[in-house]
Amino acid sequence: MTLKLNDSYLSRFVSPEDYRGIAPEIVAAHDKLVKRNGAGSDFLGWVNLPERYDKEEAARIVKAAEKIRKSCDVFVAIGIGGSYLGARAAIDFCKGVHYNDLRQGTPAIYFAGNDISASNLSELLRLCQDKDVCINVISKSGTTTEPAIAFRLFRALLEKKYGEKAAAERIFVTTDKARGKLKELADAKGYETFVVPDDVGGRFSVLTPVGLLPIAVAGIDIYDMLQGAATAKNAYGSCDLEKNDAYKYAAIRNILLRKGKTVELFASYENSLSMTAEWWKQLYGESEGKEGKGLFPASATFTTDLHSLGQFIQQGSQVLFETVLDLQKASDALAIPSDETNGDGLNYLAGKDLHFVNRTAFAATALAHTDGNVPNVVLELEKRGAYEFGYLVYFFELACAISGYILGVNPFDQPGVEDYKKNMYALLGKPGEEHEKRRIELAKKR
Numbered sequence: 001m002t003l004k005l006n007d008s009y010l011s012r013f014v015s016p017e018d019y020r021g022i023a024p025e026i027v028a029a030h031d032k033l034v035k036r037n038g039a040g041s042d043f044l045g046w047v048n049l050p051e052r053y054d055k056e057e058a059a060r061i062v063k064a065a066e067k068i069r070k071s072c073d074v075f076v077a078i079g080i081g082g083s084y085l086g087a088r089a090a091i092d093f094c095k096g097v098h099y100n101d102l103r104q105g106t107p108a109i110y111f112a113g114n115d116i117s118a119s120n121l122s123e124l125l126r127l128c129q130d131k132d133v134c135i136n137v138i139s140k141s142g143t144t145t146e147p148a149i150a151f152r153l154f155r156a157l158l159e160k161k162y163g164e165k166a167a168a169e170r171i172f173v174t175t176d177k178a179r180g181k182l183k184e185l186a187d188a189k190g191y192e193t194f195v196v197p198d199d200v201g202g203r204f205s206v207l208t209p210v211g212l213l214p215i216a217v218a219g220i221d222i223y224d225m226l227q228g229a230a231t232a233k234n235a236y237g238s239c240d241l242e243k244n245d246a247y248k249y250a251a252i253r254n255i256l257l258r259k260g261k262t263v264e265l266f267a268s269y270e271n272s273l274s275m276t277a278e279w280w281k282q283l284y285g286e287s288e289g290k291e292g293k294g295l296f297p298a299s300a301t302f303t304t305d306l307h308s309l310g311q312f313i314q315q316g317s318q319v320l321f322e323t324v325l326d327l328q329k330a331s332d333a334l335a336i337p338s339d340e341t342n343g344d345g346l347n348y349l350a351g352k353d354l355h356f357v358n359r360t361a362f363a364a365t366a367l368a369h370t371d372g373n374v375p376n377v378v379l380e381l382e383k384r385g386a387y388e389f390g391y392l393v394y395f396f397e398l399a400c401a402i403s404g405y406i407l408g409v410n411p412f413d414q415p416g417v418e419d420y421k422k423n424m425y426a427l428l429g430k431p432g433e434e435h436e437k438r439r440i441e442l443a444k445k446r
């Protein structure tokens, strides 16, 4: 099984009555989703995406990825939030965190436009000076400041390096099909464009061209990924919590929140899953954190963070529960060697595979944390691959929608993010009546 919810560490915290109590809310949330009459129902494009994606565009993505692979050493994906995290998570998940050093026949992949650090961007631009470069700017709105700035700088670099016409062959744009400055610019310059569907919000967009082009450039099979998502879609149709782990996960989150567990710590024992945690944090944080509600989504990578956060988790304020992504099969076998002198005293582990030790660390930690009053929701993931990533994405997206509806929020908007963007436009002096008005309001507060 690709993914299985193991609730054996939860029995002290979630009772059969709790499940029975929340079951009608699950049914109501499910109804909203399938009848498309809940809040934010204009943004349900992700629901059928794994089966109803644009086939012609997917083929174009594969072709563009081939062209990119042939023509560059470095590929820079420019985007922020939902236009960044999914692709980065997928590449780490499928290829590992050392992809750039271990890749074979595919370009190094860097991510830009996800901050405003002058050093970060300058270093990346320097790194690209002597390399052949292609870029993909990704912005649904086409107006977000961070990627817009990075794109301007990278476009200038490419135009200087190759001339305007040849640079245009190396610039790929993923944005709205008709609206926005980025679309206008792409059309004027003749860049190849890919579409962010109207009905798919940023954090639900990894299986659209937003994520799929960078993922394909890394040599990952996007069709396998979409197939994984399609399989998950078919697996999670029932409202019976015993038959639907996605709904059960949504139920457990809300049950624990109501019992005072206000922080959900997403933990894994693989650093290749750390960016998946970042993607998950955005998905749940932006979908549920509104109207004074929601679980705070945090993350940790063990065993590394057991030596920093472990103390707090075990004995600190009792607001946490953990969702552990427990990888069953490692991508690599690595046996611990025997040592004649046994100077380090490790021979009791000689011949044991490192993944066995890692999984034992998980079992030991889950028992300890549960004793420390930290409930553990365990999601057993069979292995790391494109199919599994697609499956996992769909699982979390579906659970997020159901969980958000149970919580009583619109899981598909992000008014808080818009607030910061608007404030920044105003403070930076962006022209326009709306920005001027806000500038005056903010001046009164400063």
Ligand code: PA5
Residues within 6 Å of the ligand: 080, 081, 082, 083, 138, 139, 140, 141, 142, 143, 144, 147, 201, 202, 203, 204, 286, 414, 417
């Ligand atoms: O999930 C979201 O909607 C946001 O995180 C956006 O993805 C993010 O703000 C970037 O927006 P855009 O793609 O319009 O540049």
